[in-house]
Amino acid sequence: MDRPRTLRTYRGLIRAILKYERPSKIVNWGNLRKAMITKLEYAKKQNQRDSHENINRQLEKWKKLDPVSDRSLNLFIADSKSLRSILQNDIKWEKKVAQGQNVDEIFEHALDIIKFLDNQREYEELVDRYNPGNKLTQDEKVKRTANVVGLDVPT
């Protein structure tokens, strides 16, 4: 009876989680990309006599990968299995909705989660935007400070 509402809420929940996970996923993929490229280039150097068709192809692929713009990397939430199991076995969402048992509270709770995730994400985005220095490493900060007075940090 409340099936459309359930679906809509579930979809909203998944979407909120996806968006929430995105920044950390981008960082993780970036790290993996860097590690893979180093590894493959090292392997190339190790045995220089062989032809490196396979390695070259892989290298090409990793270099082309751009985690920020590649949407295919963010199609699924990281831990969908346990979320589904919780909704089905612990909360018994479907069953309760079918029986009409405190339905409103469950929907409200789902909405709370969605709004929490969205607001938390937006809050962090804003804080980062207004405080761009927060995310820099110490080395980067020193370098930029030196740059302000026209100096370069020796490498």
Added chain:
Amino acid sequence: MLPSLRKGCFIVNSIRLKLPRFYSLNAQPLGTDNTIENNTPTETNRLSKTSQKFWEKVSLNRDVEKGKIALQLDGRTIKTPLGNGIIVDNAKSLLAYLLKLEWSSLSSLSIKTHSLPLTSLVARCIDLQMTNEPGCDPQLVAKIGGNSDVIKNQLLRYLDTDTLLVFSPMNEFEGRLRNAQNELYIPIIKGMEEFLRNFSSESNIRLQILDADIHGLRGNQQSDIVKNAAKKYMSSLSPWDLAILEKTVLTTKSFICGVLLLENKKDTANLIPALKTDMDNIVRAATLETIFQVEKWGEVEDTHDVDKRDIRRKIHTAAIAAFKQ
């Protein structure tokens, strides 16, 4: 000009002398983190000191026998600042999932104290629960900033000048703000008086409001009857719920909003109709004046937009933790 000015000064001074200065009593700042910084070797402390990601994998460990779920980093249970494990009941599995999501979505360098609102609230809940158990080490009680009586008394002070009990003068915003306040606050105040009656033997519970048109600019204080009823209500709460009440009250600067949030997350069948509301309405009630200010003067960057998200994320965090599956 000068004599009249002097006269005005005299009037103000004489009023000042006659009014009891109760509002300046015990005026230490509230809402600051009173937890004493400590070097207990816990994950939460390590994170707050280095702000570096030091783990590979976040996981949930479900103990079926005990019916508990533990949040783990690389196979070790995360500890709260006081050294208790972050372990929730099986019945709060969705909360556990969200805690895990929060930790697995962190990336190094960007970890700040505001990155883990849900974990910090749940850690506070757990720490309060543990320090309220009989036979708890008094040192731990001191570390968390006193036992629950101290917290109750501090929260009670918010009822004196509750956001929902302070009304703007009629001449501001052509009376629109005042009308909106009347419409939103008065039913809630009435409902709240009725609600507090359940916790008192007296029948004439009246919340003292602060009306800028009548009372002007001064402090406000509730009667002892109201205070005792509110205290009795807080005593009826579990330490877990008390921590949530505390979070909400500190966020909204309103005791009533805290009660509204908690009661709306319980079984709402017996709730007084005037108190039935949702989280958006609570946020609106707590920020009504800001809403009007923004409407009139425009949104200030790095202030209004950030604050708006801040209060929402905190209220919804509290709502998630208060939910009983």
